[in-house]
Amino acid sequence: MSSEGVGASLWQACVDQLAQELSEQQFNTWIKPLTAQVTDDLTRMTIFVANRFKLDWIRAQYAARIADMAERLSGQPVAVELALAPREIPVRQSVTVQAVPSSISEPEPLRPGDGPMGMSGMGGAAPDEPAGAFKNRLNPQLTFDSLVEGSANRMARAAAMHVAGTPGHLYNPLFIYGGVGLGKTHLMHAVGNKLLADKPDAKILYLHAEQFVSDVVKAYQRKTFDEFKERYHSLDLLLIDDVQFFANKDRTQEEFFNAFEALLAKKSHIVMTSDTYPKGLTDIHERLVSRFDSGLTVAIEPPELEMRVAILINKAAAESAEMPEEVAFFVAKNVRSNVRELEGALRKILAYSRFNQKEVSIQLAREALRDLLSIQNRQISVENIQKTVADYYKIKVADMYSKKRPASIARPRQIAMYLAKELTQKSLPEIGELFGGRDHTTVLHAVRKISGERQQLTELNQQLHVLEQTLKG
Numbered sequence: 001m002s003s004e005g006v007g008a009s010l011w012q013a014c015v016d017q018l019a020q021e022l023s024e025q026q027f028n029t030w031i032k033p034l035t036a037q038v039t040d041d042l043t044r045m046t047i048f049v050a051n052r053f054k055l056d057w058i059r060a061q062y063a064a065r066i067a068d069m070a071e072r073l074s075g076q077p078v079a080v081e082l083a084l085a086p087r088e089i090p091v092r093q094s095v096t097v098q099a100v101p102s103s104i105s106e107p108e109p110l111r112p113g114d115g116p117m118g119m120s121g122m123g124g125a126a127p128d129e130p131a132g133a134f135k136n137r138l139n140p141q142l143t144f145d146s147l148v149e150g151s152a153n154r155m156a157r158a159a160a161m162h163v164a165g166t167p168g169h170l171y172n173p174l175f176i177y178g179g180v181g182l183g184k185t186h187l188m189h190a191v192g193n194k195l196l197a198d199k200p201d202a203k204i205l206y207l208h209a210e211q212f213v214s215d216v217v218k219a220y221q222r223k224t225f226d227e228f229k230e231r232y233h234s235l236d237l238l239l240i241d242d243v244q245f246f247a248n249k250d251r252t253q254e255e256f257f258n259a260f261e262a263l264l265a266k267k268s269h270i271v272m273t274s275d276t277y278p279k280g281l282t283d284i285h286e287r288l289v290s291r292f293d294s295g296l297t298v299a300i301e302p303p304e305l306e307m308r309v310a311i312l313i314n315k316a317a318a319e320s321a322e323m324p325e326e327v328a329f330f331v332a333k334n335v336r337s338n339v340r341e342l343e344g345a346l347r348k349i350l351a352y353s354r355f356n357q358k359e360v361s362i363q364l365a366r367e368a369l370r371d372l373l374s375i376q377n378r379q380i381s382v383e384n385i386q387k388t389v390a391d392y393y394k395i396k397v398a399d400m401y402s403k404k405r406p407a408s409i410a411r412p413r414q415i416a417m418y419l420a421k422e423l424t425q426k427s428l429p430e431i432g433e434l435f436g437g438r439d440h441t442t443v444l445h446a447v448r449k450i451s452g453e454r455q456q457l458t459e460l461n462q463q464l465h466v467l468e469q470t471l472k473g
């Protein structure tokens, strides 16, 4: 075992990466106190933890993630063991965690408020948070300043700024919707943080809809509805994330309706997010849906290329790292789905660069992202999209290139064109060529039509999700 040299720098690279991925509070509570020893051949890493409680927590929440990280950085599997720090308890107890793909190893998410959570620190209260203090659950890092503006979020951002500046007036409630990882949560925290900066006494609460459900359940069990009402109805600003989670929860919906009415009556502001626009929500009472829609409803779209580049450059600068523009373009062209994935790619590149002590370049980005790029190269070709879409809608693959125009064929063809634009790097003329030599304007029309309808038609949106998941494997 060695506590210096290449082993130590592997551990340090993991720590650096966790420092970027976790909130400051999570990092300071859980990761900072750890020490580790790594064998010189980098096959085993032993992490020392102060006590059993912490050991269990690290094992459940971080061990597999660290193993995965170490494997990516060193290019070989690293067995991660956890041990009680010898200082406290002399007998060493250890658990072995093998590096496994992160999709499998990712610990079950906790309910917000139960413990530390992901990067944005949603509801992540450390166990030793003082009892009784009013917790607004805002993450101070998620501000307007750190949110890159682009056409994808311009309207939502402007509305959110307005609400933060003059809450209780226009756009109440503000309903923000869009796909995963596009910055809805960030925007909500930004509203809260700005209002808090302007009015430090304002009573603000950010919470995930699931936390509200769990608060209703607790109030039920403990017969504490008066306290519950007191707490929610007295707020100046309620920020509630992912309200689609209220589906089928009648009592929650009733309590939310009451809180909603009480808050609006006293000119408190409500900001909500969801994965779909209000009328697209399923299993939520009509009276609530119509309330959701009674202020301003705005969408956040996936960021376009230039915005993705700007986000990468900004985030790298926030880490005091160099990100040449050509590298940012390379990454932005390859990671197109959402900002969270873009951040993940950036973290991999920076960790890889630090660990290998190499400057960030396209070549380095290619190496750091090789898994991601090989998945893309392997799986998503226009031919693959055509075949998958044809199978899904039960038409012949040949109809993708044919001139036939009945809707039962033309529509799947347009969907396939849309997916080809979304999921591959082909240009419009190239896609047109692969669809039986069609003009690029035909492809552009299809892309615009399907992406517009996707925002309005829940069923189409769901079908596209299924197709995307299938194609991405």
Ligand SMILES: Nc1ncnc2c1ncn2[C@@H]1O[C@H](COP(=O)(O)OP(=O)(O)OP(=O)(O)O)[C@@H](O)[C@H]1O
Pocket: 119, 120, 142, 146, 147, 148, 149, 153, 178, 179, 180, 181, 182, 183, 184, 185, 186, 187, 311, 339, 340, 343
């Ligand atoms: N325009 C942007 N500028 C900078 N960072 C952004 C931007 N949009 C999103 N992010 C970052 O991307 C990550 C994902 O964003 P966020 O958690 O707000 O997404 P979301 O839309 O709430 O997703 P979900 O529906 O999965 O909760 C966050 O770290 C956020 O800070």
